[in-house]
Amino acid sequence: MISRSGWGALVATVLLLASWPLLHYPELLGLGVTGAAVLVGGALWMPARPRLQVVRRVEPARVAQDGPARGVLTVTNIGRRRCPPFVAVETVAGERVTVTLPSLAAGATGQVEYPLPTARRGIHPIGPLTVGHSDPLGLFRTGQSYPSTTRMWVYPTPHPMAPLPTGRSPELDGRTSAVAPGGGVAFHSLREYVRGDDLRLVHWPSTARTGTLMIRHNVVPHEPRMLVLLDTSAAPYTEESFEAAVRVAASLAAAAFHGGHPVEVRTTAGARAAAERGVTGQGALLALFAEASLGVPGDRGLAVLPGFGATAEGAALGVVTGSPRQAELAALGPALRRFAVASVALLGPGGGAVLSVPGAFTVAATTSAEFAERWNRTVR
Incomplete structure (x- = not known):
């Protein structure tokens, strides 16, 4: 060329x-x-192209939006003569990144670092790398592609926010559920014996009545669980309000995790991740928000909430959505009764001020920063 x-x-x-x-x-x-x-x-x-070996790495591979990230290229000249300086180009998050590489003697290795754009949330493929080769006077130019590819996760930067409200349990031992950690002192239910169970927990009256060895299922009370549901259906959102909703959902999940609560996040499209402090980190949660996308085919929106299984029972629920129709919000009422406390975040033009959700603590805002301010002021 x-x-x-x-x-x-x-x-x-x-x-x-x-x-x-x-x-x-x-x-x-x-x-x-x-x-x-x-x-x-x-x-x-031009036919005498440089013979190069190119290896790329990204540091760090997972980064918050607008956070610092860099690519590191390690280039080895595997040819038999010195190669001239050349230019490498690749596309990251819709932006072209140009890197100037130095001249290398035969067998020599060079390394160059360059900043990567992190303004856009998502999972961004990086590569293949195109290395531009030209004659010494720059009259002719050609490109050679190197199949060095990797990915970079850019997740939304959480706002400092208070965790979801959990309410107060009227029970002396605290609220219990089938998914609460076992081994505590609070009685939840009777179940059939499983090999390895402590025989001291056998409930003999029920065993005699049913003819089956029955065990007292004791759990740990007073461990509120958090469930954050992000609506990813297209109808309630603009592009800007969806990004605000993703950041709010990530903020609520991060607040729950740092508050020491087991937390699970879901999207209405079916994505799911969970984290428990001291057992698993919040990386899986943030990865889910990095890849959340709008309008996946088959996404039923908030209509999936009544179909949640027993794992949702007794959790503190936080629903994050845009500006759905009032009828859709009103239909959530019966489904919300299964949760200890239900909170709904409405993101969109006008702050969703005219919308309300029966039986739920509701906060509406136009942007994620405005929501964080209102939420903290109201919850605390």
């Missing part, structure tokens, strides 16, 4: 050679022949 400067040299050479028969100036002929020789020399240079 001829570069812009190469096209200029070609046009000038043609004009010089064409004008000599008319003007008969030896100087014009000399300049034209020199230009032709330079173009031929550049063309002969």
Whole structure:
């Protein structure tokens, strides 16, 4: 491929050679022949492409939105002669990133670092890398692709927010559920014996009545669990309000995790992740929010809430959505009764001020920052 400067040299050479028969100036002929020789020399240079080995890594591979991230290219010249300086280009998150690589002697290895754009949330593929090769005068240019690919997770930066409200349990031992951790002192239910159970927990009256060995299922009370549901259906959102909703959902999940609560996050499209402090980290939660997308085919929106299984029973629920129709919110009432406390976040133009959710603590805002301010002021 001829570069812009190469096209200029070609046009000038043609004009010089064409004008000599008319003007008969030896100087014009000399300049034209020199230009032709330079173009031929550049063309002969191009087949001798540098032989390179390219390895890329991203540091860190998971980063908060607008946080610092860098790519590191390690390039080895595996050819038998020195390669000239060259330019590498790749696309990251819709932006072209250009990296200048130094000249390398045969067998030498060089390393170059360059910043990566992190303004857009998502899981961004990086690569393949295209290395531009040109002649010494830059008259010809070509690109060679290297299949060095990787991915970078950019998750929303959580706002400092108070955890979901959990309410107060009227029971002396605290609220219990089938999914609460076992081994506590609070009685939840009777179940059949499983090999390995403590025989001291056998409930003999029920065993005698049913003919089956029955065990007292004791659990740990007073461990409120958090469930954050992000509505990913297309109807309630604009592009801006969806990004605000994702950041609010990530903020609520991070607040629950740092508050020491077991937390589970779901999307209405079916994505799911969970974290428990001291057992698992919040990386899985943030990865879910990094890849959350709007309008996945088959996404039923908030209509999935009544179908949640027993794992949702007794949890503190936080629903994050845009500006759905009032009828959709009103239909959530019966489903919300299964939860200890239900909170609904409404993100969208006008702050969703005219919408209400029966039986739920509701906060509406236009942006994620405005929501965080209202939420903290109201909850605390």
